[in-house]
Amino acid sequence: MAAPAILSRVIPMPLPKSMPPPLRAVGAAPGCSGCVLRELCLPHSTPDEALDAIVTQRLRVRRGETLVRRGDPFTALYAIRSGSCKSVVTTPGGQEQVAGYHIAGDVMGAEGIYATRYDCTVAVLEDSEFCVMPFDRLSALARDNRDLQRSVNEMLSREISRERRLMLMLGTMRAEQRLAAFLLDLADRYRARGYSSSEFILRMTREEIGGHLGLKLETVSRLFSRFHQDGFIRVQGKEVKLIDRAALQQLVDTAPA
Amino acid sequence: MAAPAILSRVIPMPLPKSMPPPLRAVGAAPGCSGCVLRELCLPHSTPDEALDAIVTQRLRVRRGETLVRRGDPFTALYAIRSGSCKSVVTTPGGQEQVAGYHIAGDVMGAEGIYATRYDCTVAVLEDSEFCVMPFDRLSALARDNRDLQRSVNEMLSREISRERRLMLMLGTMRAEQRLAAFLLDLADRYRARGYSSSEFILRMTREEIGGHLGLKLETVSRLFSRFHQDGFIRVQGKEVKLIDRAALQQLVDTAPA
DNA sequence: CGTAAGTTTGACTTACATCAAGTTTTGTGG
DNA sequence: CCACAAAACTTGATGTAAGTCAAACTTACG
Incomplete structure (x- = not known):
């Protein structure tokens, strides 16, 4: 698969200086098992065994940059490790709606699963760090693990509820x-x-x-x-x-x- | 688990013609493989083998009745076989927002997966027939079937996109x-x-x-x-x-x- | 067939948008 | 680190799209 646009803008993780810049480093990434955000980011049902295999890399993105663009092929879910961003949808007429204001612990990109493309542009509001969860990997892991499968469903379902609340707000x-x-x-x-x-x-x-x-x-x-x-x-x-x-x-x- | 409210109002599966009115089951499900609505209801990735095992029963509900109530324990997804309904969310202040207008082929209830409860009340707008897809059955089938797992994800993701469009409309x-x-x-x-x-x-x-x-x-x-x-x-x-x-x-x- | 629910249309009100001008904050390069 | 331009914010005056109130008309159903 061609590297998605985003990867070309990856900034090397500054952790161990000796490590080669991202793109591999699966187990090498700190993993989720010790992450303080774990409870927020992955549903409680997420099994321990899977935790350290989900995130394959970390991304640093600077304020004002774009993490994903509407229409980009869907490849991964992104969790915010630190920082914040907004996801933006646009009408044919060019009007913008900020579909979400996301902070550390939030997971973004779930809407792309069906359409195979992201339908929001995600703009980074301050220098931030993201955990990349490639979706085919997540699916593969989930196939062998009932609890993880459930976690993925919950993650999506949670997003539906979130949007419904926002809709309620806008409508009433x-x-x-x-x-x-x-x-x-x-x-x-x-x-x-x-x-x-x-x-x-x-x-x-x-x-x-x-x-x-x-x-x-x-x-x-x-x-x-x-x-x-x-x-x-x-x-x-x-x-x-x-x-x-x-x-x-x-x-x-x-x-x- | 106690029988969820919805099921308690259902008559056991194999049944005669003369049933008391509301919410009645209409016999063993013919299965989805021959259903004209299949393309709409289940994502294209849904594997043939699974098709006839997903829907366990059909329900008839009459105009003005309620299919699920906000707060009911989540047990199943409902597909509309014929007819139409609206799903309603309510503010603390009592204001109502119609989150969706659903017609034949639509699937409802996905928001309940995370919360384990439905968060919309679904009101039936004309005499309608529903296909009941118990979620634990769907999950179990999906565990052994990668394509079905993908279908479930797509179904949820499709709902996220749908709501995002509505949000865009309300906001702009x-x-x-x-x-x-x-x-x-x-x-x-x-x-x-x-x-x-x-x-x-x-x-x-x-x-x-x-x-x-x-x-x-x-x-x-x-x-x-x-x-x-x-x-x-x-x-x-x-x-x-x-x-x-x-x-x-x-x-x-x-x-x- | 009658009554209640739903719809239409008009007159008036209001919450928010628009237009505008001045102030503060931010970020950059000298 | 300061200077200064651009971006962001505040506040006021005015406009307008949609809400509210009201009354008459139509449709549907028990």
Whole structure:
């Protein structure tokens, strides 16, 4: 198989300086068994035996680069080891929707399995590191391992649920509810990763957040200001601190009408 | 395991003609190998050997009944053999979003694999017949059959793509674009099933369509009237006839601004 | 055949978008 | 490290697409 576009942009892992640059290094990669993100990234059902065979290489990608492009042949799932990115879908008319804001522990690319091509472009928001999980390898491993097969199914199913929640948000909520829900969801995800769930740095611009929530950047900015004034949060550019979570939650839960 | 709610309302498999109304099983499954919907329902990779073992029973459900409820334990995927339904997600605040409008050949329930519970309520829009694919059976079959395993993955992945398109629509399009996209998508799906792609009967009310597209029923109604006046379609209640597909397509493709 | 559910259409309101101008932050090269 | 240009952000004034409220009409079903 021809090397997918992405591999041509691989930056060698800086770990042991002596190691040849990636592309092999299967067992040589640190493996998932000791990874702190394991619980998030692979479903709990993932069997230990398989763990260190799934990830064949690590990739470093710099802020502003593209990890996969819409239409690229599907070859692998990518897990975020560190950093963050957004996945973007585009209408025929050129409008952009940020389908996901992904942070460490998230797995991306699952939509490509059926279509054999990725249908999102994944843009890297800060210097990041990814674990590459070639899909035919994953499938082969799963064939001999019932639990791993289940893990793959769960991973896909989890993605369906995630998107359904987003759809629900876009279809039913008003602007302030969307932003509140976004912030609370983000906080939960940071907590699950052991980071502070009340204080974090947004890696997306107001425009990108707007593109995610189906709003314009001015609306996002105004809402941040309003939440700040109302004492729900403290914002300073990209730094956000949640002050009154209950209030945000109540915003989300309260029917608009 | 306790009998899942859905199955408790099912009558044992081999059965006579005279059954009490709702949710009734309609006899031993004829198998998928001769089914006209096979191409749509199961991915092309599905191996012949597995085909007749996947569906264990057929269910008849009458209009207005509920096939699965949000929160029910996940046990099976359901394929629509004939008829149609909507799947509904609900916000904490009680707002409803119609996550999908499903017609013959569609498979539902995939989101439950991860969560072990369904997270949509599926309401039946007209008297319909379903093929029940118990998931542990499907998994077991897939374990011994690489192609079937792939089919399951593809089925899930296809659902992710479907939802992503809907998300894109909700996040970026204006009302008239949404309705146009909805009609064109529906037409395509009918064509793929061998039905007329230019003339069909909507089984959803204006309110349900609105709930699907993130609009209010009055807006949907007005748009139908406008499309009618503009000569794009001909509407008469639930009967719709597409007249000028190109015009609808152009609406969808034209950037709003 | 009658009643309830669904649909259409109009008048009015509103949440968010758009346009615009000024301020702050970021990142780069001297 | 600073300077300065570009990008990102904030805030106000105004516009508009879609929502809300309301009333009359049509369709479907028990």
